Structures are given as C-alpha cells and as structure tokens.
Amino acid sequence: MREQGRELYRDLPWRRTTDPYKIWISEVMLQQTQVSRVDGRWQRWLARFDSVGALAAADVADVLDEWQGLGYNRRALAVHRAAQAIVAAGGEFPQEASALTSLPGIGPATAAGIRAFAFDLHGVYLETNVRTVMLHELFAGREDVSDREIVPLVEATCPPDGGFARAGGGVGDVDGVDDADDPRSWYYALLDYGAYLKRTVPNPSRRSSGHARQSRFEGSRRQKRAALVRALLARREGASIDALVDAVVAEGIELDAALAADLLVELSAEGFCHETDNLWRP
Numbered sequence: 001m002r003e004q005g006r007e008l009y010r011d012l013p014w015r016r017t018t019d020p021y022k023i024w025i026s027e028v029m030l031q032q033t034q035v036s037r038v039d040g041r042w043q044r045w046l047a048r049f050d051s052v053g054a055l056a057a058a059d060v061a062d063v064l065d066e067w068q069g070l071g072y073n074r075r076a077l078a079v080h081r082a083a084q085a086i087v088a089a090g091g092e093f094p095q096e097a098s099a100l101t102s103l104p105g106i107g108p109a110t111a112a113g114i115r116a117f118a119f120d121l122h123g124v125y126l127e128t129n130v131r132t133v134m135l136h137e138l139f140a141g142r143e144d145v146s147d148r149e150i151v152p153l154v155e156a157t158c159p160p161d162g163g164f165a166r167a168g169g170g171v172g173d174v175d176g177v178d179d180a181d182d183p184r185s186w187y188y189a190l191l192d193y194g195a196y197l198k199r200t201v202p203n204p205s206r207r208s209s210g211h212a213r214q215s216r217f218e219g220s221r222r223q224k225r226a227a228l229v230r231a232l233l234a235r236r237e238g239a240s241i242d243a244l245v246d247a248v249v250a251e252g253i254e255l256d257a258a259l260a261a262d263l264l265v266e267l268s269a270e271g272f273c274h275e276t277d278n279l280w281r282p
Contacts, residue, residue, distance in 0.1 A: 008192040010035075014042060015188065020093040020118035021052045027113045028075050028105065035195075041070060053091060056083040060271065061282040065233050073229050077271055078105025095119050116183040120162030124155045125187050128205060129194025135204035136197050146209045159186050219254070225263055227253050229272055229282070238279030 012035065014026035025045055029038045048066055049055040055063070060080055067076035082103040086093060094100050100111035112123035126147060134153055139145045162182025197204060205211055217223050231239070231247035239247075241260050248255045264280055267273050273282050 004189070004193045004196070006189060008196045009188065010192050010195070013039060015117075018118050018120075020095075020114055021055075022046060023118045024093075024106075024110070024114050025079065027110050027117075028079055029070060031075065031110075032072065033070055037070065052083045052086050052093065055080060056087040061233060061236060064229060064272070064282060068230060068233070071226075073226060073272065074270065075105060081271075082106060093118075095121065097123060113187075116158075116187050120182050120184045122158050122161050122183050124151055124158070125183075126151060126154055127187075127191065129191045129198070130154060130187065131208060132194040132197050132204045133190050135207050136201065139204075139207065143207050144209045145207055150208075157186070158183055221263065224248065224253060224255050224259065225267060227251055227255070228260065228263055228267065232273050232280060232282040236282060238276070238281045240279060244280060 014023060017023065022042075026038065026042050029042055029045075045066055049058055049063075058080070060077070063080045064073060064076050067073060070076075082105055085103055094103075095115065097108070097111045097115060100106050100114060101108060106114075108124065109126050112125035113127065115121040115123045116125055131147070131150060134150050135142075135145055138153060139149075159181045160183075162184055215222075227248040228244060230251075231244045234247070235243065241257055241264065244264070245255050245257055245260045248260070264273065264275070268275060273280050275281075
C-alpha cells in the first residue's frame with residue numbers, strides 16, 4: 001500500500017508544513033468537505049488568522065464569516081473555542097491524544113491526524129479514506145464491517161513514532177513524500193490510495209456498518225440555520241426576526257417567523273448569536 005500511495009501522492013499545501021495549528025485547521029476543514037474546496041480556503045483562513053493566538057483573539061462573527069461556504073458552521077465555533085482553550089492553557093499546542101480530544105471539536109480521528117502530521121506520532125487515524133483502504137484490502141467481499149474490527153488493524157499497521165517526533169517535531173516545512181517508515185508518510189499513502197480507490201472502484205466505505213447516506217440538505221433545518229447565520233453576518237448591527245426571514249426567503253428558502261424564532265433560540269444557545277432589544281446579532 002505504501003507503493004500505491006507514493007505513486008498517487010497528492011502535493012497538497014497543508015502537507016508542506018508540520019505546524020500543528022495549520023494542520024489542525026486543514027483536518028477540520030476536510031471533514032465532509034472536498035479537497036478542492038479546502039485548497040484555497042485554508043490559505044485564506046491562515047492569512048486572516050495566522051496563529052492559534054490570532055484565532056483565539058478574533059471576534060466569533062469574523063470566524064463564522066471566514067468559514068462561510070465550508071458547511072457545518074458548528075466546526076467554526078469549535079475551532080474558535082478550542083483556540084481559546086489552548087491559549088488559556090499557555091498557548092502551546094498539545095501533542096498527547098487525551099489533551100487534544102479534551103478540546104472542543106477534536107475527536108479521536110482529528111487528534112490522530114494532528115499527532116501524525118504535525119508530530120509524526122503513532123496513532124489510530126481512522127479517516128474515511130483510511131477506512132476505504134482497509135475495507136478494500138483486508139475485508140474484500142465483506143459487508144457490514146464495523147470500526148471495532150478495523151481499529152486494531154489501523155493501529156497495528158501504523159509505524160512507530162517518527163524521527164522528527166523524537167527530535168521535537170512540529171517545526172519547519174516538509175516537501176513531498178519520502179520513503180521513511182513513519183506515521184506521517186504512512187497515513188499520506190493511505191489517504192491517497194483511498195482517494196484513488198473511491199474514483200476507480202465501487203466505494204468500499206459503503207460496506208462499513210457505520211456508513212450512512214447524508215440526509216437531504218434542501219429544505220432541511222440545517223439549510224435554514226445556515227441561511228440565518230449568513231443573514232446575521234450580513235447585519236451585524238442587528239436585525240429583527242422579520243428582516244432575517246425576508247433575507248432568507250430572498251435566497252429562495254422557505255421560512256416563516258415562528259420557525260425562524262425557534263431556530264434563532266437554538267442558534268443562540270450554541271453561541272452563534274444573541275438577542276438584545278428584539279434585535280438579533282452574531
């Protein structure tokens with residue numbers, strides 16, 4: 001599999017760094033988002049928030065504004081809160097899995113990705129393309145394969161901690177893929193081989209017991225919530241519910257005042273907005 005990965009290597013911009021902050025942002029952006037959409041947006045994000053400290057100090061409305069178009073706005077709130085937690089703890093990006101997963105929005109897979117790509121540390125990076133490779137190579141013909149069966153294999157095949165992890169890690173830039181037997185190179189190989197498999201064979205991920213078809217976005221509460229967030233960001237001085245409804249309807253999305261009020265209360269509880277004197281602001 002390493003040979004296939006080397007042949008299929010994708011020279012993506014976030015692979016040219018070992019800065020844990022930059023890698024973390026790429027990992028979050030890439031969740032349920034195509035690589036082609038992230039390339040460009042990742043660079044723009046870093047131009048606006050160039051460090052974990054800059055992100056922590058930013059206004060939440062600015063963070064949400066920069067995230068627009070990437071989907072799942074909760075991710076933007078989570079990275080903002082996590083950045084604030086890192087700064088509050090002294091500003092050093094954690095390496096240990098337990099410390100990473102204690103941060104908002106960082107689950108085991110994201111933590112393993114940060115550990116592998118920023119610090120060259122061993123871990124279970126069960127990302128969708130990694131799962132695809134495992135299902136294709138080790139569970140051919142099997143249906144309803146659980147992650148419980150896959151995780152031990154991912155852990156067993158991941159190499160031990162790499163050289164620059166032992167040397168301190170997380171510093172400087174790196175170019176391309178190499179022949180080193182380390183977590184960073186190994187997982188890049190799996191990611192690229194998995195992306196290739198998805199283009200060339202019936203998607204093996206569909207044989208995972210956890211595979212679920214994404215629910216329809218058009219007409220969903222998720223679509224209406226996203227539209228309300230856009231309307232709020234365009235009216236930072238404050239807007240009434242009626243004005244927000246009009247803005248959403250102008251996008252061709254059905255929304256009435258009663259549902260808008262419910263959604264705004266929901267968004268407010270999550271930290272997206274607040275209400276003062278009958279005006280809603282991000």
